[in-house]
Amino acid sequence: MTTPPTPPSHALWGGRFASGPDALFRAINDSLPFDWRLVHQDIQGSLAWADALGRAGVLGADEVARLHAALGDLDSEAAELASPPTDSGAEDVHTWVEQRLVAMLGPLGKKLHTGRSRNDQVATDLRLWTRATLDVRLAEIREVQRAFIALAEREIDTPLPGYTHLQRAQPVLLSHWAMAHFEAFDRDAGRLADARNRANRCPLGSAALAGTGYAIDRQTLAIDLGFAGPTANSMDGVADRDFVAESLGAASLCATHLSRLGEELILYSSGEFALVEMDDAVTSGSSIMPQKKNPDACELLRGKAGRIIGAATGFLVTLKGLPFAYNKDLQEDKEPLFDGLDQLGLCLRIATRVIQGCTFDRARCRQAALGGFANATELADYLVEQGVPFRDAHEQVGLLVRLALSRGITLEDLSLADLRTHAPAVKEDVYPRLTLEATLAKRQVEGGTAPARVREAIASARNRTED
Numbered sequence: 283m284t285t286p287p288t289p290p291s292h293a294l295w296g297g298r299f300a301s302g303p304d305a306l307f308r309a310i311n312d313s314l315p316f317d318w319r320l321v322h323q324d325i326q327g328s329l330a331w332a333d334a335l336g337r338a339g340v341l342g343a344d345e346v347a348r349l350h351a352a353l354g355d356l357d358s359e360a361a362e363l364a365s366p367p368t369d370s371g372a373e374d375v376h377t378w379v380e381q382r383l384v385a386m387l388g389p390l391g392k393k394l395h396t397g398r399s400r401n402d403q404v405a406t407d408l409r410l411w412t413r414a415t416l417d418v419r420l421a422e423i424r425e426v427q428r429a430f431i432a433l434a435e436r437e438i439d440t441p442l443p444g445y446t447h448l449q450r451a452q453p454v455l456l457s458h459w460a461m462a463h464f465e466a467f468d469r470d471a472g473r474l475a476d477a478r479n480r481a482n483r484c485p486l487g488s489a490a491l492a493g494t495g496y497a498i499d500r501q502t503l504a505i506d507l508g509f510a511g512p513t514a515n516s517m518d519g520v521a522d523r524d525f526v527a528e529s530l531g532a533a534s535l536c537a538t539h540l541s542r543l544g545e546e547l548i549l550y551s552s553g554e555f556a557l558v559e560m561d562d563a564v565t566s567g568s569s570i571m572p573q574k575k576n577p578d579a580c581e582l583l584r585g586k587a588g589r590i591i592g593a594a595t596g597f598l599v600t601l602k603g604l605p606f607a608y609n610k611d612l613q614e615d616k617e618p619l620f621d622g623l624d625q626l627g628l629c630l631r632i633a634t635r636v637i638q639g640c641t642f643d644r645a646r647c648r649q650a651a652l653g654g655f656a657n658a659t660e661l662a663d664y665l666v667e668q669g670v671p672f673r674d675a676h677e678q679v680g681l682l683v684r685l686a687l688s689r690g691i692t693l694e695d696l697s698l699a700d701l702r703t704h705a706p707a708v709k710e711d712v713y714p715r716l717t718l719e720a721t722l723a724k725r726q727v728e729g730g731t732a733p734a735r736v737r738e739a740i741a742s743a744r745n746r747t748e749d
């Protein structure tokens with residue numbers, strides 16, 4: 283049995299159709315349940331479009347004023363609604379706004395869509411939403427960065443083992459590690475700002491695809507809506523969703539950075555590393571094991587990255603086969619965009635909270651940085667200063683590491699005589715060079731972990747996040 287067709291009364295395109303849409307068709311076609319989120323932007327765009335029609339002489343000043351008043355009331359009405367008004371029968375948010383305007387204003391409500399298409403309308407709405415949302419995400423990235431700066435300042439004297447291949451490699455300052463993450467988020471901020479810039483063009487006036495037939499001043503219209511200017515080509519104006527893909531791409535990379543951070547903190551807070559303890563408020567217990575403190579927030583930073591990358595990937599797949607200009611497939615842009623950017627916001631906010639709540643065990647961090655032969659490179663460098671070619675120095679120190687390992691001691695525990703068995707160039711002055719402080723201080727190069735350099739990096743980071 284087939285569902286009886288519903289009458290076409292609510293549709294914007296009734297004239298051409300003898301019967302209304304099938305209920306299943308409506309289930310796949312209607313976007314109001316999710317594009318309701320654009321209602322404020324739709325009204326914003328409609329206000330500007332009414333003005334543009336007024337300037338073009340299509341609407342009289344009185345008509346524009348009445349449209350403005352009704353749209354203002356509608357904005358308040360929409361703000362009061364707890365959920366999308368799906369019982370209105372409207373197919374999408376644009377239809378709902380028009381329906382309500384007609385109910386409020388009669389024939390004048392039917393005039394607003396003159397020279398406009400839902401194609402340029404939705405592209406404009408979504409750009410307005412994206413621009414506003416990216417601004418919020420940008421501010422949240424800045425908060426993450428500020429949390430890293432505060433951590434770097436708090437732990438300026440704390441050494442940390444630096445890892446490669448997750449094997450202890452060379453000691454660094456904990457602050458250097460914090461500023462490493464700061465840099466990754468700084469690039470994310472740059473990418474989001476770039477995406478925002480390219481999103482900040484106004485497609486309105488492109489109409490269905492060929493450009494509106496009315497004398498619309500698109501420059502003024504774009505500026506009215508706070509855009510940098512109009513899009514250059516009407517077909518591109520309605521077909522382009524690069525700003526969606528780009529925003530999700532930038533979000534994916536940012537989520538990837540949050541995921542890597544989460545993974546590090548999960549490891550560092552495990553009993554085996556025990557370098558850091560997370561705040562109770564961002565961890566959870568076990569329903570069976572009373573001793574457990576689980577790093578759920580960090581695990582979700584790692585887990586959510588998959589979802590955000592999925593949104594970006596899924597949307598690119600939607601986009602890749604589409605002929606110019608508008609196709610209904612493009613309606614599938616909203617849910618991944620909304621979800622991807624929502625989830626990123628949640629991740630950024632919790633990451634700030636996690637970083638602020640980290641308590642590093644300074645003694646253990648120092649102990650860990652002292653172990654693992656993390657000063658072996660330093661000893662090789664010392665030998666180079668004594669005139670030993672680096673490759674030979676590397677070989678000699680490798681042999682000394684084996685000797686120390688066989689005795690269960692560190693390099694600096696070896697006696698001068700022992701050191702000289704494999705590295706004859708070693709002198710008494712080697713010992714002070716093998717201390718943690720000397721090893722750190724030696725990394726004076728720009729971008730290195732020497733305390734003086736790290737202090738400079740923190741100061742520069744402060745400047746960069748202030749504006």
Ligand code: ARG
Nearest residue numbers: 313317374400401404612613
């Ligand atoms: N709900 C549609 C979307 O989100 C609005 C545009 C519809 N355009 C059309 N020609 N049917 O893409």
